[in-house]
Every structure is written in structure tokens, then in C-alpha cells.
Amino acid sequence: MERAENISLTAWPGARSTDHARLSARLFAAILVASACLLAMLAGWLPLQVSIFTVFLFAGPHNWFELRYFLIRLPARFGRSRNFFAVAFAGIFTLTIAYLAMPALYYAKVWSGANWPDAIATWNTLLLLWLGALVIMRSKQSSRRDWFWTLPVVFTLCALNWLAPQLFSLAIVYVHPLVALWFLDRHLRRMRPEWLRAYHRCLILVPLLIAGMLWQLGRTSSLQDDNGLFWRITQHAGADILPSVSSHVLVSLHVFLEMLHYGVWIIALPLIGATGAVWNVSAIPLARRRGGFPRLIAAVLIFGLFVVALLWFGFSVNYPAMRDVYFAVAIAHVLAEAPFLLRMI
Amino acid sequence: MKRTVVLCTTVLLLIGSAIYAFGDIARPKVTPTATEGKTVLYTSMTVKPDAKASEARLQISQGTLQSIAREAANMSSDQSMTQRVMHSSARTIMAGLFMFLAVSFAGVWFARSSQRRNSKAVAAAILLATVFGLATVIVRANAGPPGYVRWQGLPQNLKDGKTTGGGVDIQIVPGDESTITLIVPLRKTQNPGEE
Numbered sequence: 001m002e003r004a005e006n007i008s009l010t011a012w013p014g015a016r017s018t019d020h021a022r023l024s025a026r027l028f029a030a031i032l033v034a035s036a037c038l039l040a041m042l043a044g045w046l047p048l049q050v051s052i053f054t055v056f057l058f059a060g061p062h063n064w065f066e067l068r069y070f071l072i073r074l075p076a077r078f079g080r081s082r083n084f085f086a087v088a089f090a091g092i093f094t095l096t097i098a099y100l101a102m103p104a105l106y107y108a109k110v111w112s113g114a115n116w117p118d119a120i121a122t123w124n125t126l127l128l129l130w131l132g133a134l135v136i137m138r139s140k141q142s143s144r145r146d147w148f149w150t151l152p153v154v155f156t157l158c159a160l161n162w163l164a165p166q167l168f169s170l171a172i173v174y175v176h177p178l179v180a181l182w183f184l185d186r187h188l189r190r191m192r193p194e195w196l197r198a199y200h201r202c203l204i205l206v207p208l209l210i211a212g213m214l215w216q217l218g219r220t221s222s223l224q225d226d227n228g229l230f231w232r233i234t235q236h237a238g239a240d241i242l243p244s245v246s247s248h249v250l251v252s253l254h255v256f257l258e259m260l261h262y263g264v265w266i267i268a269l270p271l272i273g274a275t276g277a278v279w280n281v282s283a284i285p286l287a288r289r290r291g292g293f294p295r296l297i298a299a300v301l302i303f304g305l306f307v308v309a310l311l312w313f314g315f316s317v318n319y320p321a322m323r324d325v326y327f328a329v330a331i332a333h334v335l336a337e338a339p340f341l342l343r344m345i
Numbered sequence: 346m347k348r349t350v351v352l353c354t355t356v357l358l359l360i361g362s363a364i365y366a367f368g369d370i371a372r373p374k375v376t377p378t379a380t381e382g383k384t385v386l387y388t389s390m391t392v393k394p395d396a397k398a399s400e401a402r403l404q405i406s407q408g409t410l411q412s413i414a415r416e417a418a419n420m421s422s423d424q425s426m427t428q429r430v431m432h433s434s435a436r437t438i439m440a441g442l443f444m445f446l447a448v449s450f451a452g453v454w455f456a457r458s459s460q461r462r463n464s465k466a467v468a469a470a471i472l473l474a475t476v477f478g479l480a481t482v483i484v485r486a487n488a489g490p491p492g493y494v495r496w497q498g499l500p501q502n503l504k505d506g507k508t509t510g511g512g513v514d515i516q517i518v519p520g521d522e523s524t525i526t527l528i529v530p531l532r533k534t535q536n537p538g539e540e
Contacts, residue, residue: 121436148454155447162440
């Protein structure tokens with residue numbers, strides 16, 4: 001009798017937790033599917049308006065969340081990863097400065113913009129070689145990893161980049177938002193493994209939605225980009241590089257991917273606990289360690305909030321100019337994602 | 346690490362020496378070439394002699410004309426992508442260099458990985474490459490004769506009053522010249538006994 005009692009006591013909590021996990025995974029999947037469908041619908045319906053609204057509202061906050069995430073993932077002491085982080089930070093700094101210098105020199109009339117595709121191709125090559133170096137350095141940190149195959153891939157991408165530099169840059173614009181989905185995958189694997197299967201199934205929806213958007217909007221006429229702002233948005237989505245594709249498709253697709261990107265960084269990752277409590281500075285290793293810098297970290301985060309507010313103010317005063325500035329400076333966060341993603345793999 | 350540095354230095358020296366060597370070669374003389382246009386459409390054309398006609402006529406179907414107009418409207422740049430690549434020697438050289446490096450490193454990876462357990466993946470990659478290679482060969486083998494072959498009989502056909510047909514690239518050339526030019530690819534053929 002006593003044994004029967006024990007069985008019932010031990011069996012029930014397990015069954016309940018399994019049911020709970022299944023339910024939560026289903027709820028998670030349902031939210032993902034509903035959100036993705038809603039975002040695709042909005043992006044296809046009013047691409048320009050949604051683009052303006054989304055960038056205005058979420059661009060700054062998502063960068064702040066990324067900054068906080070990077071601080072959390074930065075080890076208190078680099079140890080064996082010292083060289084890896086040295087190359088990572090040197091690359092982020094150099095490539096960002098070079099990226100900003102190109103339009104700055106052009107607008108300052110120091111450079112005529114001649115050989116612009118060559119300049120872009122050179123920058124893209126440096127980016128790819130930097131990524132290749134990071135991958136090899138990371139693979140050498142563990143004997144289980146043999147990522148030598150990435151070198152031919154990197155060189156092939158370099159070759160393709162030199163054949164069509166502007167198309168390659170456009171590909172970065174479209175691929176970058178998808179990197180957030182990879183971050184989410186790595187964190188689910190660690191923190192919510194019971195949701196991982198549902199997440200992978202939901203990921204199939206992304207190419208299906210993209211195919212649906214291409215099919216539905218492929219025959220629509222291009223968007224009226226008769227004012228400066230709309231023209232900038234269509235150019236950013238690649239309307240001048242792909243003139244035979246309707247700009248409606250390009251802008252819709254870009255907005256959809258951007259919204260997914262913002263959604264992952266602002267909602268999904270904090271929700272599963274990947275970034276810790278937003279105001280908890282002690283979750284950051286650099287602040288928590290003995291002899292750490294809690295005040296400096298807090299100051300950096302508060303300064304980040306100030307920059308977000310400044311960005312909103314800038315958008316309110318001159319949206320087109322601020323959008324240009326933002327997308328130029330934002331290259332830093334695109335670059336910063338690479339080393340931190342590699343650290344997760 | 347040391348080996349990598351030595352290897353990279355050697356490669357850079359090699360590239361540097363190549364550039365230096367090319368610096369000593371005299372610049373080729375630029376020969377004036379005819380104005381090149383951008384091909385917007387490939388279609389077929391028939392040259393038909395008509396003894397009763399008083400004026401030469403160029404007949405284009407409405408659908409073809411619309412296609413030409415649509416493609417011409419999409420000409421945002423002066424050159425097509427292929428032309429841009431062909432005319433930018435620096436970029437072509439860089440692309441070739443990186444392609445060479447890609448193939449070389451792929452070879453090293455293949456040699457290394459063939460000694461390890463992931464031979465299945467390597468076998469799959471080789472199989473895939475072979476399939477693509479064979480497909481390419483097959484497609485090439487089935488490609489028709491070059492376009493100029495169809496036009497070889499044009500002079501004789503014109504004499505005989507027969508129709509000649511073949512492929513034609515419709516090109517839009519810069520400028521405001523009102524004359525439409527038809528360039529026919531005729532190769533000089535020597536009759537037996539002629540010198």
C-alpha cells in the first residue's frame with residue numbers, strides 16, 4: 001500500500017510537467033505562426049508605411065537589447081579566447097570605420113565616388129576574410145570542431161562578391177535579419193529544449209511565407225517612390241540593383257525580415273530568459289566579477305537608453321536623414337553579431 | 346600559426362610580384378571599336394526577298410515590340426551585368442584569384458577529410474559535382490551549332506529569292522541615329538582551288 005502511494009506521488013508531477021511542456025511548446029509555436037503570418041500580411045499590405053513605423057519604433061530599442069545581450073555574453077576574463085576577441089573587436093572597429101568613411105568621403109567631396117563597386121567589393125572581401133579568421137580561430141579552441149571547409153566557402157563568396165559587389169551587399173541586407181533566428185535557436189537549445197522541435201517546424205514557415213509573398217506580389221507594379229523618403233526605402237531594399245523586380249516585393253520582403261529580426265531581439269530572447277532581467281546589471285559578468293565595473297556597465301546601458309531617445313528625436317525631426325545615419329551606423333551591430341554567434345556554436 | 350603566417354606572406358609576395366611584372370608590360374593600344382549596345386532581347390528573324398515590294402519593311406509583332414519596350418525601360422544602367430564583369434578587368438582578376446584560392450583550399454580540405462570519418466559527406470560532394478559536371482557536358486553537347494551557321498546561305502538565298510532565317514539579338518545602342526542597322530554574321534568561306 002505504501003509502495004502504491006509512492007508510485008502515485010512520483011508519477012503525477014512528471015506527467016503534469018510533460019503535459020505542461022507540450023502545452024507551452026504548442027502555445028509558443030502558435031504565437032510564432034500567428035506572429036509570422038501577421039507580419040507577412042502587414043509587410044505585403046502597406047510596405048512603405050510599415051517600414052517607416054517599424055524602424056522609427058523598434059530600431060533603437062532592438063540595438064539596446066543587442067548591446068545588453070553582448071555585454072551578458074562577454075566573458076569576465078577572456079582567457080583562451082583573448083586572441084579571438086582581439087580579432088573580433090579589431091574587425092568590428094576597422095570595418096565600421098571603413099564602412100562609414102565611404103559615404104562620408106563622398107559627401108565631403110573628398111572622393112568622387114569613382115570605382116564605388118570596387119570599394120564595396122574590397123569592404124565585402126575584408127568582411128568575409130575577417131569572418132573566416134574568426135571561424136578558424138573558434139574551431140581551433142576545440143579539437144572536436146573541424147571547420148576548415150569554411151575557407152573554400154569564404155573564398156567562393158569573395159569571388160562572387162567581386163563579380164557582383166552591389167548584389168552581394170544587398171544579400172547581406174536580406175540575410176542579416178535571419179541571423180537573429182539562429183541566435184534564438186542556440187538559446188532555445190540551452191534554455192527551452194522542449195520548444196526546439198516546435199521552433200524548427202515553425203522555421204519551415206519562413207521560406208513558405210517568403211515564397212507566398214513573391215508569388216502574390218511578384219506581378220504588382222512598383223511602389224510610387226516619388227518623394228525622398230519612399231525613394232530611400234526602395235533603394236535600401238535594392239530597387240536600383242534589381243530593376244526588373246517590383247519594388248513592392250523587395251520592400252515587403254525586407255520589412256518582413258526586419259520585423260522578424262526586431263521581434264526576436266526585443267521579445268523572444270528576453271522572454272525565454274536569454275538576456276536576464278532587463279535592469280539586473282549583476283547578470284553581466286564584467287559587472288559581477290571581483291574588481292568588475294558595475295557602475296561603468298550601468299552607465300553604458302543608461303547612455304544606450306539616451307541614444308535610443310536621441311534616435312527617436314532625430315526620426316521625429318528629420319526621418320529620411322536619420323534613417324540614412326542609422327542604417328550606416330547600424331553596421332556595427334551587424335558585425336558584432338558574428339563573434340557572439342560563433343561563441344554560441 | 347607560424348606556418349600560416351609564412352604561407353600568407355608567400356601568397357602576398359607572389360601576388361605582389363605578379364602586379365610588379367604586369368607594371369612593366371606596355372599598355373595595349375586601344376583600337377577604336379564600333380559602338381556597343383545592350384542586348385535586351387534574343388529572338389528569331391527572317392530575311393525574305395520580295396520582288397513586288399517597293400520599300401524595305403521591318404515587321405515586328407506587337408508582343409515582341411512590347412517586350413523590347415519593357416526591357417528598354419528597365420535599362421537603369423548602361424551595361425548588363427555580364428558586360429560590367431567583362432569590362433572590369435580588375436574585378437575579374439580578383440574574382441579569378443579568389444576562385445583559385447577556393448578551389449585550392451577545397452582540395453586541401455578534401456585531402457584532409459578523406460582520411461577521416463566524414464568520407465560519406467565527401468563522397469556525396471564528389472557525386473554532386475560529377476552530376477553537375479556531366480549535366481553541363483550533356484547540355485553543351487546538345488547545344489546547337491553557332492548562330493552564324495544559319496546566316497551562311499543568306500547571299501545565295503537572296504540571289505535565288507529564297508527566305509533565310511536565324512537568331513538575332515536586339516540591341517539598343519546609344520545616340521539618336523535614326524537608321525536601323527542589321528549586322529549579319531557572315532564568315533568568309535574559300536571555295537576549293539581559290540587562294
